[in-house]
Amino acid sequence: MGKPGRRSIMLCRLGIILTLGLALMLFPGFCTDTQAKSSKKKTIRCKIKKKASSSKKISSRSKSRRVASKRAKRRKTRKYSTARASYRRYYSGSICETPPLMKIIPQRDGRFLLEPLSSQKPGKTSSNPFATDRQKLKGNEDDYSLRPHRQSPIYPRWSFRELVLAMAKQYQGAPYALGASLESSRATDCSGFVQYIYHGFQIDLPRSSREQAQVGKTVTQRLEFSRLLPGDLLFFRRGGRHIGHSGIYMGEGKMIHASNHRKGVTISDLDQDYYINTFVVAKRVFEVRHPN
Numbered sequence: 001m002g003k004p005g006r007r008s009i010m011l012c013r014l015g016i017i018l019t020l021g022l023a024l025m026l027f028p029g030f031c032t033d034t035q036a037k038s039s040k041k042k043t044i045r046c047k048i049k050k051k052a053s054s055s056k057k058i059s060s061r062s063k064s065r066r067v068a069s070k071r072a073k074r075r076k077t078r079k080y081s082t083a084r085a086s087y088r089r090y091y092s093g094s095i096c097e098t099p100p101l102m103k104i105i106p107q108r109d110g111r112f113l114l115e116p117l118s119s120q121k122p123g124k125t126s127s128n129p130f131a132t133d134r135q136k137l138k139g140n141e142d143d144y145s146l147r148p149h150r151q152s153p154i155y156p157r158w159s160f161r162e163l164v165l166a167m168a169k170q171y172q173g174a175p176y177a178l179g180a181s182l183e184s185s186r187a188t189d190c191s192g193f194v195q196y197i198y199h200g201f202q203i204d205l206p207r208s209s210r211e212q213a214q215v216g217k218t219v220t221q222r223l224e225f226s227r228l229l230p231g232d233l234l235f236f237r238r239g240g241r242h243i244g245h246s247g248i249y250m251g252e253g254k255m256i257h258a259s260n261h262r263k264g265v266t267i268s269d270l271d272q273d274y275y276i277n278t279f280v281v282a283k284r285v286f287e288v289r290h291p292n
Contacts, residue, residue, distance in 0.1 A: 209246035216283035
């Protein structure tokens with residue numbers, strides 16, 4: 001009974017071996033396909049692992065870059081804030097304050113009476129720019145007259161601040177030249193432009209922007225548009241601590257000024273980092289007082 005059982009097991013094994021041999025002979029690519037599939041699965045798994053590791057590396061790099069950029073921004077803001085604070089401390093002791101130079105009194109007929117409030121500093125001024133510039137602005141001869149007992153000019157039926165801005169905007173596009181003034185040439189620099197416009201309204205300002213900043217009432221030493229009025233003078237640093245640029249505030253966060261050789265007299269938006277970080281002080285050189 002034991003021997004036939006062993007024979008049957010042997011015969012089964014031989015049958016299995018023969019069938020496998022016949023299968024390999026008839027289908028030779030069967031083993032290679034299974035091996036290829038297994039190798040493909042292994043390569044796919046390796047690629048997935050590599051992608052996951054690379055994505056982790058990229059995400060860690062991007063995170064580190066973000067952190068570094070945030071730190072750099074914080075350092076810049078701290079640097080600018082400390083610099084602005086030091087500049088404010090420096091200028092708070094070096095900027096003088098005087099009363100406004102001119103009092104503007106609106107008249108009942110819509111005109112304006114100009115009365116000097118303080119002794120104005122003598123400077124380099126033109127012979128009579130008021131006569132030439134008012135010819136460009138006037139509508140008719142009746143809009144202008146003089147008070148003979150005070151010799152103070154009466155201006156047309158406009159808002160006085162609008163009149164100043166209208167005068168300034170007439171020279172928009174004029175070329176920039178360092179040391180030039182509109183009283184003697186077509187070109188001008190920033191302080192010459194401011195001086196020329198206000199001298200047309202009998203408000204005499206010094207020639208340089210650094211000297212102009214010492215005249216008038218201090219409005220603010222921060223660029224706060226809510227405290228500014230059209231016609232205020234704005235002063236900025238250029239190339240260091242000292243004041244080197246000036247312009248006329250127009251309202252709505254804009255300024256008209258003689259910018260540089262490329263732009264000339266232009267209107268600029270003050271909501272920019274350059275103007276915010278270099279702003280020094282705003283001065284008011286005239287005040288409007290309504291009669292009782």
